[in-house]
Amino acid sequence: MEQFIQQLVNGISIGSIYALIALGYTMVYGIVKLINFAHGDVFMVGAFIGFYSITIFHLGFFPALLISMAACAIFGVLIERIAYKPLRNATRIAALITAIGVSLFIEYGTIYVRGAQLESYPDDIVPLKNFDIFGVTISGKSILILAVSICLMIVLQFIVHKTKIGKAMRAVSHDMDAARLMGINVNNTISATFAIGSALAGAAGVVFGMYYTKIEPLMGIIPGLKAFVAAVFGGIGIIPGAMTGGLILGVIEALVSAVGGSLWRDAVAFVVLILILIFRPAGLLGKNVREKV
Template structure:
Protein backbone atom coordinates (compact mmCIF):
# COMPACT_ATOMS: atom_id res chain seq x y z
CA UNK A 1 0.00 0.00 0.00
CA UNK A 2 2.96 2.32 -0.51
CA UNK A 3 1.11 3.95 -3.41
CA UNK A 4 -1.68 5.11 -1.06
CA UNK A 5 0.85 6.56 1.37
CA UNK A 6 2.64 8.40 -1.44
CA UNK A 7 -0.69 9.63 -2.83
CA UNK A 8 -1.75 11.10 0.53
CA UNK A 9 1.68 12.74 0.93
CA UNK A 10 1.46 14.09 -2.62
CA UNK A 11 -2.02 15.51 -2.13
CA UNK A 12 -0.94 17.14 1.17
CA UNK A 13 2.06 18.75 -0.55
CA UNK A 14 -0.14 19.69 -3.51
CA UNK A 15 -2.63 21.39 -1.20
CA UNK A 16 0.19 23.68 0.00
CA UNK A 17 1.04 24.56 -3.62
CA UNK A 18 -2.67 25.11 -4.26
CA UNK A 19 -2.95 27.64 -1.40
CA UNK A 20 -0.06 29.65 -2.87
CA UNK A 21 -1.33 29.23 -6.45
CA UNK A 22 -4.72 30.68 -5.49
CA UNK A 23 -3.06 34.04 -4.79
CA UNK A 24 -1.37 34.04 -8.21
CA UNK A 25 -4.53 33.12 -10.05
CA UNK A 26 -6.85 35.54 -8.18
CA UNK A 27 -4.56 38.53 -8.77
CA UNK A 28 -4.04 37.59 -12.43
CA UNK A 29 -7.78 37.08 -12.89
CA UNK A 30 -8.48 40.65 -11.81
CA UNK A 31 -5.55 42.84 -12.94
CA UNK A 32 -3.70 40.45 -15.32
CA UNK A 33 -0.52 40.65 -13.21
CA UNK A 34 1.76 37.76 -12.24
CA UNK A 35 2.74 38.77 -8.70
CA UNK A 36 6.17 37.16 -8.36
CA UNK A 37 6.48 38.62 -4.85
CA UNK A 38 3.75 36.19 -3.78
CA UNK A 39 6.24 33.42 -2.95
CA UNK A 40 7.94 35.81 -0.54
CA UNK A 41 4.66 36.59 1.20
CA UNK A 42 4.53 32.81 1.76
CA UNK A 43 8.03 33.02 3.31
CA UNK A 44 7.03 35.91 5.57
CA UNK A 45 3.97 33.94 6.70
CA UNK A 46 6.20 31.00 7.65
CA UNK A 47 8.37 33.25 9.84
CA UNK A 48 5.39 35.00 11.46
CA UNK A 49 3.96 31.57 12.36
CA UNK A 50 7.37 30.45 13.67
CA UNK A 51 7.77 33.47 15.95
CA UNK A 52 4.15 33.18 17.14
CA UNK A 53 4.76 29.53 18.14
CA UNK A 54 8.29 29.83 19.59
CA UNK A 55 8.22 33.41 20.89
CA UNK A 56 4.67 33.70 22.18
CA UNK A 57 4.07 30.03 22.94
CA UNK A 58 0.94 29.86 20.78
CA UNK A 59 -0.52 26.71 19.24
CA UNK A 60 -0.89 25.90 15.55
CA UNK A 61 -4.32 27.46 15.01
CA UNK A 62 -3.65 30.88 16.68
CA UNK A 63 -0.29 31.07 14.85
CA UNK A 64 -2.06 30.29 11.57
CA UNK A 65 -4.65 33.04 12.13
CA UNK A 66 -2.01 35.63 13.14
CA UNK A 67 0.11 34.78 10.10
CA UNK A 68 -2.90 35.06 7.77
CA UNK A 69 -3.90 38.43 9.24
CA UNK A 70 -0.37 39.82 9.01
CA UNK A 71 0.12 38.59 5.43
CA UNK A 72 -3.27 39.99 4.38
CA UNK A 73 -2.13 43.45 5.50
CA UNK A 74 1.31 42.91 3.96
CA UNK A 75 -0.25 41.94 0.63
CA UNK A 76 -2.38 45.11 0.58
CA UNK A 77 0.73 47.19 1.40
CA UNK A 78 2.64 45.61 -1.51
CA UNK A 79 -0.25 46.35 -3.87
CA UNK A 80 -0.52 49.98 -2.73
CA UNK A 81 3.24 50.66 -2.88
CA UNK A 82 4.33 48.68 -5.93
CA UNK A 83 1.40 47.89 -8.21
CA UNK A 84 -1.34 50.50 -7.85
CA UNK A 85 0.49 53.14 -9.92
CA UNK A 86 1.20 50.58 -12.66
CA UNK A 87 -2.42 49.64 -13.46
CA UNK A 88 -2.21 51.27 -16.88
CA UNK A 89 1.49 50.59 -17.47
CA UNK A 90 2.89 48.02 -19.87
CA UNK A 91 2.98 44.35 -18.84
CA UNK A 92 6.78 44.31 -18.82
CA UNK A 93 6.92 47.25 -16.37
CA UNK A 94 4.59 45.45 -13.95
CA UNK A 95 6.56 42.21 -14.34
CA UNK A 96 9.90 43.89 -13.60
CA UNK A 97 8.36 45.62 -10.57
CA UNK A 98 7.04 42.28 -9.28
CA UNK A 99 10.50 40.69 -9.58
CA UNK A 100 12.08 43.73 -7.89
CA UNK A 101 9.56 43.56 -5.04
CA UNK A 102 10.34 39.85 -4.60
CA UNK A 103 14.08 40.53 -4.26
CA UNK A 104 13.43 43.48 -1.93
CA UNK A 105 11.36 41.34 0.48
CA UNK A 106 13.91 38.50 0.47
CA UNK A 107 16.94 40.65 1.19
CA UNK A 108 15.11 42.94 3.60
CA UNK A 109 14.29 39.80 5.62
CA UNK A 110 17.97 38.76 5.51
CA UNK A 111 18.98 42.28 6.60
CA UNK A 112 16.51 42.27 9.52
CA UNK A 113 17.15 38.78 10.92
CA UNK A 114 20.13 37.30 9.07
CA UNK A 115 20.27 34.44 6.57
CA UNK A 116 20.39 31.57 9.08
CA UNK A 117 17.56 29.02 8.86
CA UNK A 118 15.10 28.29 11.68
CA UNK A 119 13.31 25.09 12.59
CA UNK A 120 9.68 24.73 13.67
CA UNK A 121 9.23 22.73 16.89
CA UNK A 122 8.47 19.06 16.19
CA UNK A 123 5.50 18.99 18.58
CA UNK A 124 3.36 21.73 16.97
CA UNK A 125 0.98 19.07 15.63
CA UNK A 126 0.61 15.46 16.82
CA UNK A 127 2.72 13.22 14.61
CA UNK A 128 1.33 9.70 14.73
CA UNK A 129 1.20 6.91 12.18
CA UNK A 130 -2.38 6.05 11.22
CA UNK A 131 -3.11 2.71 9.56
CA UNK A 132 -5.36 3.33 6.55
CA UNK A 133 -6.11 0.33 4.31
CA UNK A 134 -2.77 -1.20 5.27
CA UNK A 135 -0.75 1.99 4.62
CA UNK A 136 0.97 3.99 7.37
CA UNK A 137 -0.26 7.58 6.94
CA UNK A 138 1.33 10.45 8.87
CA UNK A 139 -1.32 12.27 10.95
CA UNK A 140 0.39 15.59 10.14
CA UNK A 141 -0.23 15.01 6.42
CA UNK A 142 -3.93 14.42 7.04
CA UNK A 143 -4.22 17.48 9.31
CA UNK A 144 -2.45 19.70 6.77
CA UNK A 145 -4.71 18.41 4.00
CA UNK A 146 -7.80 19.06 6.14
CA UNK A 147 -6.63 22.61 6.97
CA UNK A 148 -6.03 23.37 3.28
CA UNK A 149 -9.42 21.98 2.24
CA UNK A 150 -11.22 24.10 4.89
CA UNK A 151 -9.42 27.25 3.70
CA UNK A 152 -10.31 26.50 0.08
CA UNK A 153 -13.98 25.97 1.02
CA UNK A 154 -13.97 29.32 2.86
CA UNK A 155 -12.46 30.98 -0.23
CA UNK A 156 -15.16 29.47 -2.48
CA UNK A 157 -17.82 30.78 -0.07
CA UNK A 158 -16.30 34.29 -0.11
CA UNK A 159 -16.05 34.38 -3.92
CA UNK A 160 -19.52 32.96 -4.68
CA UNK A 161 -21.67 33.93 -1.69
CA UNK A 162 -20.56 37.38 -0.51
CA UNK A 163 -20.99 40.92 -1.85
CA UNK A 164 -17.22 41.42 -2.11
CA UNK A 165 -16.89 38.11 -3.93
CA UNK A 166 -19.49 39.27 -6.45
CA UNK A 167 -17.51 42.50 -6.88
CA UNK A 168 -14.31 40.47 -7.46
CA UNK A 169 -16.01 38.43 -10.19
CA UNK A 170 -17.41 41.61 -11.80
CA UNK A 171 -14.02 43.37 -11.82
CA UNK A 172 -12.42 40.21 -13.23
CA UNK A 173 -14.96 40.14 -16.07
CA UNK A 174 -14.80 43.84 -17.00
CA UNK A 175 -13.11 46.42 -14.79
CA UNK A 176 -14.51 49.48 -16.57
CA UNK A 177 -18.08 48.16 -16.60
CA UNK A 178 -17.78 47.27 -12.90
CA UNK A 179 -16.64 50.81 -12.13
CA UNK A 180 -19.61 52.23 -14.06
CA UNK A 181 -21.94 50.03 -11.99
CA UNK A 182 -20.67 51.67 -8.79
CA UNK A 183 -18.17 49.01 -7.67
CA UNK A 184 -15.13 50.38 -5.84
CA UNK A 185 -12.44 48.79 -8.02
CA UNK A 186 -9.47 49.87 -5.87
CA UNK A 187 -11.06 48.40 -2.75
CA UNK A 188 -11.88 45.18 -4.62
CA UNK A 189 -8.31 44.78 -5.89
CA UNK A 190 -6.92 45.40 -2.40
CA UNK A 191 -9.33 42.80 -0.99
CA UNK A 192 -8.14 40.30 -3.62
CA UNK A 193 -4.50 40.88 -2.63
CA UNK A 194 -5.49 40.52 1.04
CA UNK A 195 -7.26 37.18 0.50
CA UNK A 196 -4.50 35.77 -1.73
CA UNK A 197 -1.77 36.87 0.68
CA UNK A 198 -3.64 35.45 3.69
CA UNK A 199 -3.76 32.05 1.94
CA UNK A 200 -0.02 32.32 1.18
CA UNK A 201 0.61 33.09 4.87
CA UNK A 202 -1.40 30.02 5.87
CA UNK A 203 0.58 27.93 3.37
CA UNK A 204 3.82 29.24 4.95
CA UNK A 205 2.81 28.04 8.43
CA UNK A 206 1.60 24.69 7.10
CA UNK A 207 4.84 24.28 5.11
CA UNK A 208 6.92 25.09 8.19
CA UNK A 209 5.08 22.51 10.31
CA UNK A 210 5.38 19.89 7.54
CA UNK A 211 9.04 20.44 6.54
CA UNK A 212 10.33 22.03 9.80
CA UNK A 213 13.13 24.10 8.19
CA UNK A 214 12.45 27.67 7.04
CA UNK A 215 14.82 30.36 5.70
CA UNK A 216 14.57 33.76 3.96
CA UNK A 217 14.93 32.39 0.41
CA UNK A 218 12.49 29.52 0.93
CA UNK A 219 9.74 31.21 -1.09
CA UNK A 220 11.53 31.02 -4.45
CA UNK A 221 11.03 27.35 -5.44
CA UNK A 222 7.54 26.82 -3.86
CA UNK A 223 6.50 30.16 -5.39
CA UNK A 224 7.61 29.07 -8.86
CA UNK A 225 5.97 25.66 -8.41
CA UNK A 226 2.73 27.32 -7.33
CA UNK A 227 2.93 29.47 -10.47
CA UNK A 228 3.31 26.24 -12.50
CA UNK A 229 0.25 24.85 -10.65
CA UNK A 230 -1.74 27.99 -11.54
CA UNK A 231 -0.74 27.72 -15.22
CA UNK A 232 -1.46 23.98 -15.22
CA UNK A 233 -4.98 24.53 -13.86
CA UNK A 234 -5.61 27.57 -16.05
CA UNK A 235 -4.32 30.94 -14.84
CA UNK A 236 -7.25 33.00 -13.57
CA UNK A 237 -9.31 29.93 -12.58
CA UNK A 238 -9.73 29.29 -8.83
CA UNK A 239 -10.75 25.61 -9.21
CA UNK A 240 -7.89 25.27 -11.70
CA UNK A 241 -5.34 26.47 -9.12
CA UNK A 242 -6.62 23.92 -6.62
CA UNK A 243 -6.52 21.04 -9.10
CA UNK A 244 -3.18 22.14 -10.55
CA UNK A 245 -1.57 22.24 -7.09
CA UNK A 246 -2.81 18.77 -6.16
CA UNK A 247 -1.69 17.29 -9.52
CA UNK A 248 1.75 18.87 -9.16
CA UNK A 249 2.19 17.64 -5.57
CA UNK A 250 1.08 14.13 -6.54
CA UNK A 251 3.50 14.02 -9.49
CA UNK A 252 6.39 15.16 -7.27
CA UNK A 253 5.54 12.51 -4.68
CA UNK A 254 5.36 9.76 -7.34
CA UNK A 255 8.70 10.89 -8.88
CA UNK A 256 10.34 10.73 -5.43
CA UNK A 257 8.79 7.34 -4.64
CA UNK A 258 10.10 5.99 -7.95
CA UNK A 259 13.66 6.77 -6.83
CA UNK A 260 14.14 9.99 -8.82
CA UNK A 261 14.04 12.44 -5.88
CA UNK A 262 16.74 14.60 -7.50
CA UNK A 263 14.32 15.18 -10.39
CA UNK A 264 11.30 16.21 -8.32
CA UNK A 265 11.90 19.96 -8.81
CA UNK A 266 12.60 19.44 -12.51
CA UNK A 267 9.29 17.54 -12.86
CA UNK A 268 7.33 20.75 -12.14
CA UNK A 269 9.05 22.66 -14.93
CA UNK A 270 8.80 19.75 -17.37
CA UNK A 271 5.04 19.85 -16.73
CA UNK A 272 5.06 23.63 -17.36
CA UNK A 273 6.85 23.18 -20.71
CA UNK A 274 4.44 20.43 -21.81
CA UNK A 275 1.39 22.50 -20.78
CA UNK A 276 2.66 25.56 -22.66
CA UNK A 277 3.27 23.42 -25.77
CA UNK A 278 0.09 21.33 -25.84
CA UNK A 279 -2.50 23.32 -23.84
CA UNK A 280 -1.36 26.88 -23.08
CA UNK A 281 -4.72 27.80 -21.53
CA UNK A 282 -4.40 25.06 -18.86
CA UNK A 283 -6.93 22.48 -17.74
CA UNK A 284 -9.75 24.89 -16.85
CA UNK A 285 -8.59 27.89 -18.88
CA UNK A 286 -10.22 29.25 -22.01
CA UNK A 287 -8.42 30.18 -25.20
CA UNK A 288 -8.68 33.95 -25.62
CA UNK A 289 -7.04 36.22 -28.14
CA UNK A 290 -5.25 39.11 -26.55
CA UNK A 291 -3.33 42.17 -27.77
CA UNK A 292 -0.01 42.59 -26.01
Protein backbone atom coordinates in the same frame (compact mmCIF):
# COMPACT_ATOMS: atom_id res chain seq x y z
CA MET B 1 0.68 -1.24 -3.77
CA GLU B 2 1.11 0.04 -0.23
CA GLN B 3 4.10 1.94 -1.42
CA PHE B 4 2.08 3.46 -4.23
CA ILE B 5 -0.63 4.64 -1.85
CA GLN B 6 2.02 5.99 0.49
CA GLN B 7 3.52 8.00 -2.37
CA LEU B 8 0.06 9.26 -3.25
CA VAL B 9 -0.39 10.49 0.32
CA ASN B 10 3.03 12.19 0.19
CA GLY B 11 2.09 13.86 -3.07
CA ILE B 12 -1.27 15.10 -1.83
CA SER B 13 0.35 16.66 1.26
CA ILE B 14 2.85 18.73 -0.70
CA GLY B 15 0.26 19.30 -3.42
CA SER B 16 -2.17 20.94 -1.03
CA ILE B 17 0.53 23.42 -0.01
CA TYR B 18 1.18 24.20 -3.68
CA ALA B 19 -2.56 24.62 -4.13
CA LEU B 20 -2.84 27.15 -1.31
CA ILE B 21 -0.06 29.26 -2.78
CA ALA B 22 -1.34 28.83 -6.34
CA LEU B 23 -4.71 30.29 -5.33
CA GLY B 24 -3.08 33.63 -4.59
CA TYR B 25 -1.31 33.68 -7.95
CA THR B 26 -4.45 32.83 -9.80
CA MET B 27 -6.72 35.32 -8.01
CA VAL B 28 -4.32 38.21 -8.55
CA TYR B 29 -3.79 37.26 -12.16
CA GLY B 30 -7.52 36.95 -12.71
CA ILE B 31 -8.15 40.47 -11.54
CA VAL B 32 -5.15 42.60 -12.58
CA LYS B 33 -3.43 40.30 -15.12
CA LEU B 34 -0.22 40.42 -13.09
CA ILE B 35 1.96 37.46 -12.17
CA ASN B 36 2.78 38.49 -8.63
CA PHE B 37 6.23 36.99 -8.24
CA ALA B 38 6.45 38.36 -4.71
CA HIS B 39 3.76 35.87 -3.72
CA GLY B 40 6.24 33.14 -2.80
CA ASP B 41 7.90 35.60 -0.44
CA VAL B 42 4.63 36.46 1.24
CA PHE B 43 4.46 32.73 1.91
CA MET B 44 7.92 32.95 3.52
CA VAL B 45 6.93 35.95 5.63
CA GLY B 46 3.84 34.04 6.74
CA ALA B 47 6.00 31.12 7.85
CA PHE B 48 8.16 33.46 9.94
CA ILE B 49 5.21 35.28 11.50
CA GLY B 50 3.76 31.91 12.47
CA PHE B 51 7.13 30.84 13.87
CA TYR B 52 7.52 33.94 16.02
CA SER B 53 3.91 33.73 17.25
CA ILE B 54 4.58 30.20 18.39
CA THR B 55 8.02 30.63 19.91
CA ILE B 56 7.82 34.16 21.36
CA PHE B 57 4.13 34.47 22.24
CA HIS B 58 3.66 30.74 22.95
CA LEU B 59 0.52 30.48 20.87
CA GLY B 60 -0.90 27.24 19.58
CA PHE B 61 -1.04 26.19 15.95
CA PHE B 62 -4.45 27.62 15.09
CA PRO B 63 -4.00 31.06 16.70
CA ALA B 64 -0.62 31.29 14.97
CA LEU B 65 -2.26 30.35 11.68
CA LEU B 66 -4.87 33.10 12.07
CA ILE B 67 -2.34 35.75 13.11
CA SER B 68 -0.11 34.88 10.20
CA MET B 69 -3.05 35.05 7.78
CA ALA B 70 -4.11 38.45 9.12
CA ALA B 71 -0.58 39.85 9.02
CA CYS B 72 0.01 38.55 5.50
CA ALA B 73 -3.29 40.03 4.34
CA ILE B 74 -2.12 43.44 5.51
CA PHE B 75 1.31 42.84 4.03
CA GLY B 76 -0.22 41.87 0.67
CA VAL B 77 -2.35 45.04 0.60
CA LEU B 78 0.71 47.14 1.42
CA ILE B 79 2.68 45.58 -1.43
CA GLU B 80 -0.20 46.26 -3.80
CA ARG B 81 -0.71 49.85 -2.69
CA ILE B 82 2.99 50.76 -2.67
CA ALA B 83 4.40 48.84 -5.60
CA TYR B 84 1.65 47.86 -8.03
CA LYS B 85 -1.05 50.51 -7.79
CA PRO B 86 1.06 53.31 -9.27
CA LEU B 87 1.74 51.02 -12.24
CA ARG B 88 -1.81 49.98 -12.89
CA ASN B 89 -1.95 51.71 -16.27
CA ALA B 90 1.66 50.95 -17.18
CA THR B 91 2.67 48.13 -19.50
CA ARG B 92 2.36 44.61 -18.17
CA ILE B 93 6.07 44.01 -18.48
CA ALA B 94 6.76 46.99 -16.19
CA ALA B 95 4.48 45.53 -13.55
CA LEU B 96 6.06 42.11 -13.95
CA ILE B 97 9.57 43.47 -13.46
CA THR B 98 8.38 45.40 -10.43
CA ALA B 99 7.00 42.16 -9.02
CA ILE B 100 10.39 40.52 -9.37
CA GLY B 101 11.97 43.54 -7.68
CA VAL B 102 9.51 43.34 -4.80
CA SER B 103 10.29 39.64 -4.47
CA LEU B 104 14.02 40.25 -4.17
CA PHE B 105 13.41 43.16 -1.82
CA ILE B 106 11.39 41.00 0.57
CA GLU B 107 13.89 38.13 0.46
CA TYR B 108 16.98 40.19 1.12
CA GLY B 109 15.16 42.61 3.42
CA THR B 110 14.35 39.61 5.60
CA ILE B 111 17.96 38.50 5.52
CA TYR B 112 19.05 42.02 6.46
CA VAL B 113 16.68 42.15 9.40
CA ARG B 114 17.19 38.71 10.90
CA GLY B 115 20.12 37.10 9.09
CA ALA B 116 20.12 34.17 6.69
CA GLN B 117 20.22 31.39 9.28
CA LEU B 118 17.45 28.85 9.34
CA GLU B 119 14.87 28.34 12.06
CA SER B 120 13.04 25.20 13.00
CA TYR B 121 9.40 25.01 14.02
CA PRO B 122 9.01 23.43 17.45
CA ASP B 123 8.16 19.77 17.24
CA ASP B 124 5.28 19.69 19.66
CA ILE B 125 2.90 22.37 18.36
CA VAL B 126 0.45 19.81 17.07
CA PRO B 127 0.66 16.58 19.04
CA LEU B 128 -0.67 14.33 16.32
CA LYS B 129 -0.23 10.63 16.05
CA ASN B 130 0.58 8.65 12.94
CA PHE B 131 -2.02 6.31 11.56
CA ASP B 132 -1.20 2.90 10.20
CA ILE B 133 -3.73 1.75 7.67
CA PHE B 134 -2.91 -1.49 5.86
CA GLY B 135 0.79 -0.81 6.04
CA VAL B 136 0.46 2.77 4.86
CA THR B 137 1.69 5.25 7.42
CA ILE B 138 -0.23 8.48 7.26
CA SER B 139 1.14 11.13 9.55
CA GLY B 140 -1.41 13.18 11.43
CA LYS B 141 0.24 16.24 9.99
CA SER B 142 -0.55 15.24 6.40
CA ILE B 143 -4.19 14.95 7.35
CA LEU B 144 -4.08 18.31 9.12
CA ILE B 145 -2.54 19.95 6.04
CA LEU B 146 -5.22 18.53 3.81
CA ALA B 147 -7.98 19.52 6.24
CA VAL B 148 -6.70 23.09 6.59
CA SER B 149 -6.35 23.45 2.82
CA ILE B 150 -9.81 22.10 2.07
CA CYS B 151 -11.41 24.32 4.73
CA LEU B 152 -9.70 27.41 3.38
CA MET B 153 -10.73 26.55 -0.16
CA ILE B 154 -14.34 26.12 0.87
CA VAL B 155 -14.24 29.46 2.67
CA LEU B 156 -12.72 31.02 -0.44
CA GLN B 157 -15.41 29.60 -2.70
CA PHE B 158 -18.01 30.93 -0.29
CA ILE B 159 -16.47 34.43 -0.31
CA VAL B 160 -16.19 34.55 -4.08
CA HIS B 161 -19.65 33.26 -4.85
CA LYS B 162 -21.87 34.27 -1.98
CA THR B 163 -20.65 37.62 -0.67
CA LYS B 164 -20.85 41.14 -1.97
CA ILE B 165 -17.09 41.57 -2.19
CA GLY B 166 -16.88 38.29 -4.08
CA LYS B 167 -19.42 39.56 -6.55
CA ALA B 168 -17.40 42.76 -6.94
CA MET B 169 -14.27 40.71 -7.55
CA ARG B 170 -15.93 38.70 -10.25
CA ALA B 171 -17.27 41.86 -11.85
CA VAL B 172 -13.86 43.59 -11.84
CA SER B 173 -12.26 40.51 -13.28
CA HIS B 174 -14.76 40.44 -16.16
CA ASP B 175 -14.41 44.08 -17.05
CA MET B 176 -12.71 46.62 -14.87
CA ASP B 177 -14.09 49.71 -16.60
CA ALA B 178 -17.63 48.47 -16.73
CA ALA B 179 -17.41 47.54 -13.06
CA ARG B 180 -16.23 51.03 -12.22
CA LEU B 181 -19.15 52.53 -14.15
CA MET B 182 -21.51 50.35 -12.17
CA GLY B 183 -20.25 52.01 -9.00
CA ILE B 184 -17.89 49.30 -7.78
CA ASN B 185 -14.86 50.60 -5.90
CA VAL B 186 -12.22 48.97 -8.05
CA ASN B 187 -9.27 49.90 -5.84
CA ASN B 188 -10.81 48.36 -2.77
CA THR B 189 -11.77 45.26 -4.67
CA ILE B 190 -8.24 44.78 -5.94
CA SER B 191 -6.89 45.29 -2.43
CA ALA B 192 -9.32 42.71 -1.13
CA THR B 193 -8.08 40.24 -3.72
CA PHE B 194 -4.49 40.80 -2.66
CA ALA B 195 -5.51 40.49 1.00
CA ILE B 196 -7.26 37.16 0.48
CA GLY B 197 -4.53 35.75 -1.75
CA SER B 198 -1.80 36.77 0.69
CA ALA B 199 -3.71 35.40 3.66
CA LEU B 200 -3.81 32.03 1.90
CA ALA B 201 -0.07 32.24 1.27
CA GLY B 202 0.47 33.06 4.96
CA ALA B 203 -1.58 30.00 5.93
CA ALA B 204 0.47 27.90 3.53
CA GLY B 205 3.63 29.23 5.19
CA VAL B 206 2.56 28.15 8.67
CA VAL B 207 1.37 24.78 7.42
CA PHE B 208 4.66 24.31 5.57
CA GLY B 209 6.65 25.16 8.70
CA MET B 210 4.63 22.74 10.78
CA TYR B 211 5.04 19.95 8.24
CA TYR B 212 8.65 20.46 7.15
CA THR B 213 10.12 22.14 10.26
CA LYS B 214 12.79 24.13 8.45
CA ILE B 215 12.15 27.74 7.43
CA GLU B 216 14.61 30.28 6.02
CA PRO B 217 14.42 33.57 4.11
CA LEU B 218 14.81 32.04 0.65
CA MET B 219 12.34 29.21 1.25
CA GLY B 220 9.64 30.91 -0.85
CA ILE B 221 11.41 30.74 -4.19
CA ILE B 222 10.93 27.11 -5.19
CA PRO B 223 7.44 26.58 -3.72
CA GLY B 224 6.48 29.92 -5.29
CA LEU B 225 7.63 28.80 -8.71
CA LYS B 226 5.99 25.42 -8.32
CA ALA B 227 2.74 27.06 -7.31
CA PHE B 228 3.01 29.26 -10.39
CA VAL B 229 3.35 26.10 -12.47
CA ALA B 230 0.33 24.67 -10.67
CA ALA B 231 -1.70 27.81 -11.39
CA VAL B 232 -0.82 27.71 -15.09
CA PHE B 233 -1.42 23.98 -15.15
CA GLY B 234 -4.95 24.33 -13.86
CA GLY B 235 -5.58 27.42 -15.98
CA ILE B 236 -4.42 30.71 -14.60
CA GLY B 237 -7.23 32.91 -13.39
CA ILE B 238 -9.48 29.98 -12.55
CA ILE B 239 -9.83 29.18 -8.86
CA PRO B 240 -10.73 25.46 -9.03
CA GLY B 241 -7.92 25.15 -11.57
CA ALA B 242 -5.33 26.27 -9.02
CA MET B 243 -6.51 23.64 -6.55
CA THR B 244 -6.49 20.83 -9.09
CA GLY B 245 -3.20 21.99 -10.57
CA GLY B 246 -1.53 22.07 -7.14
CA LEU B 247 -2.70 18.63 -6.14
CA ILE B 248 -1.84 17.05 -9.48
CA LEU B 249 1.62 18.64 -9.49
CA GLY B 250 2.31 17.32 -5.98
CA VAL B 251 1.27 13.82 -6.98
CA ILE B 252 3.31 13.93 -10.20
CA GLU B 253 6.39 14.92 -8.20
CA ALA B 254 5.90 12.12 -5.69
CA LEU B 255 5.40 9.56 -8.44
CA VAL B 256 8.49 10.73 -10.32
CA SER B 257 10.47 10.18 -7.14
CA ALA B 258 8.79 6.84 -6.62
CA VAL B 259 10.10 5.47 -9.90
CA GLY B 260 13.61 6.52 -8.94
CA GLY B 261 13.80 9.97 -10.46
CA SER B 262 14.04 11.95 -7.25
CA LEU B 263 16.73 14.18 -8.72
CA TRP B 264 14.48 14.95 -11.69
CA ARG B 265 11.58 16.02 -9.52
CA ASP B 266 12.00 19.77 -9.97
CA ALA B 267 12.84 19.41 -13.63
CA VAL B 268 9.65 17.44 -14.25
CA ALA B 269 7.56 20.19 -12.65
CA PHE B 270 8.89 22.68 -15.14
CA VAL B 271 8.64 20.26 -18.06
CA VAL B 272 4.96 20.05 -17.14
CA LEU B 273 4.79 23.85 -17.40
CA ILE B 274 6.38 23.82 -20.85
CA LEU B 275 4.12 21.04 -22.13
CA ILE B 276 1.02 22.79 -20.85
CA LEU B 277 2.05 26.06 -22.47
CA ILE B 278 2.61 24.29 -25.79
CA PHE B 279 -0.41 22.04 -25.92
CA ARG B 280 -3.01 23.67 -23.74
CA PRO B 281 -2.09 27.27 -23.02
CA ALA B 282 -5.42 27.91 -21.31
CA GLY B 283 -4.69 25.19 -18.74
CA LEU B 284 -6.56 22.04 -17.75
CA LEU B 285 -9.80 23.75 -16.87
CA GLY B 286 -9.33 26.52 -19.40
CA LYS B 287 -12.24 25.39 -21.56
CA ASN B 288 -14.81 25.94 -18.84
CA VAL B 289 -16.90 29.06 -18.79
CA ARG B 290 -14.31 31.60 -17.69
CA GLU B 291 -15.19 32.59 -14.20
CA LYS B 292 -12.17 34.63 -13.37
CA VAL B 293 -11.56 36.24 -10.05
